[in-house]
Amino acid sequence: MTERSQRVVEIVEVGPRDGLQNEPSVMSTAMKVEFIRLAIAAGIRRVEVASFVNPKRVPQMADAEEVLRALPPRDDVRYVGLVLNRKGLDRALAAGCTEIGMAVVASETFNQRNQGASTADSIAAWLDIARSARAAGIRAQVTVSAAFGCPFEGEISAAKVVEVVERVAQAEPFEIAIADTIGVGVPTQVTEIFSRVREKLPHMPLRFHFHNTRNTGLANAYAAVEAGAVALDASIGGIGGCPFAPAATGNIPTEDLVYMLQRMGISTGVDLEALIRTGQWLQDRLGRPIPGMLGKAGVFPAMHSVA
Ligand code: ZN
Numbered sequence: 307m308t309e310r311s312q313r314v315v316e317i318v319e320v321g322p323r324d325g326l327q328n329e330p331s332v333m334s335t336a337m338k339v340e341f342i343r344l345a346i347a348a349g350i351r352r353v354e355v356a357s358f359v360n361p362k363r364v365p366q367m368a369d370a371e372e373v374l375r376a377l378p379p380r381d382d383v384r385y386v387g388l389v390l391n392r393k394g395l396d397r398a399l400a401a402g403c404t405e406i407g408m409a410v411v412a413s414e415t416f417n418q419r420n421q422g423a424s425t426a427d428s429i430a431a432w433l434d435i436a437r438s439a440r441a442a443g444i445r446a447q448v449t450v451s452a453a454f455g456c457p458f459e460g461e462i463s464a465a466k467v468v469e470v471v472e473r474v475a476q477a478e479p480f481e482i483a484i485a486d487t488i489g490v491g492v493p494t495q496v497t498e499i500f501s502r503v504r505e506k507l508p509h510m511p512l513r514f515h516f517h518n519t520r521n522t523g524l525a526n527a528y529a530a531v532e533a534g535a536v537a538l539d540a541s542i543g544g545i546g547g548c549p550f551a552p553a554a555t556g557n558i559p560t561e562d563l564v565y566m567l568q569r570m571g572i573s574t575g576v577d578l579e580a581l582i583r584t585g586q587w588l589q590d591r592l593g594r595p596i597p598g599m600l601g602k603a604g605v606f607p608a609m610h611s612v613a
Pocket residue numbers: 324485487515517557
């Protein structure tokens with residue numbers, strides 16, 4: 307396969323935010339900055355570095371501004387700040403984020419519990435956030451969360467997901483993400499949601515966010531890639547967890563995902579060996595085994611390779 311025809315899927319490293327947020331112990335600012343630096347050194351070019359939310363509710367993210375201040379300025383890297391409201395946006399812009407991510411939950415109850423607002427209010431906030439980010443010259447994207455199931459309401463219909471996606475699309479984001487926040491989804495759901503969204507929004511780039519809570523994460527990622535997703539979220543080592551399944555593993559491991567994509571002939575621009583080393587570094591810092599499998603088994607064939 308020639309370089310010219312090789313398909314590319316972008317990896318968004320969410321370990322420093324989604325991964326760490328579900329870790330029981332708070333990581334120091336210096337260690338977070340080192341984590342992000344190692345991810346960039348491995349070839350990651352989009353990193354969710356912090357969320358700008360109430361530090362009383364999410365102590366792990368209380369140092370969001372400090373993390374941003376300590377990051378090296380890089381024109382080729384997007385430092386993504388997650389925000390849930392106007393106040394978060396103002397903080398993220400002031401801190402120097404180069405991309406804004408907002409989340410709207412497909413389930414009404416979950417949106418209320420997570421964001422203290424109705425889904426409709428969060429959508430209205432997103433439309434305002436997208437406008438303001440654009441005015442500030444910063445690109446913004448939005449994630450439709452709990453799209454595969456809700457811990458409070460149970461099943462979420464694909465029709466409901468499409469309805470929310472269509473409403474957030476009114477802000478014309480550069481990309482929309484669809485998230486299996488609690489890790490209950492299966493590949494046929496991915497295919498169905500993708501095709502139904504595609505029918506309504508034929509040109510919108512779609513990113514997917516999976517948790518490996520029930521070991522379906524990579525299968526879901528495969529289904530998303532086959533359907534035509536342009537980007538996938540993942541966390542190095544598969545760190546993190548699920549707030550609704552305390553013993554569960556986290557996001558899909560970046561190294562396992564990149565291994566699969568690379569062997570499928572899909573380019574990510576990320577160095578597998580460097581990801582594995584970063585996973586081991588994380589494991590040492592967290593003081594417990596990481597869920598990622600590649601670090602245990604190694605790359606095949608055994609050679610240094612860059613996708
Ligand atoms: Zn997540």
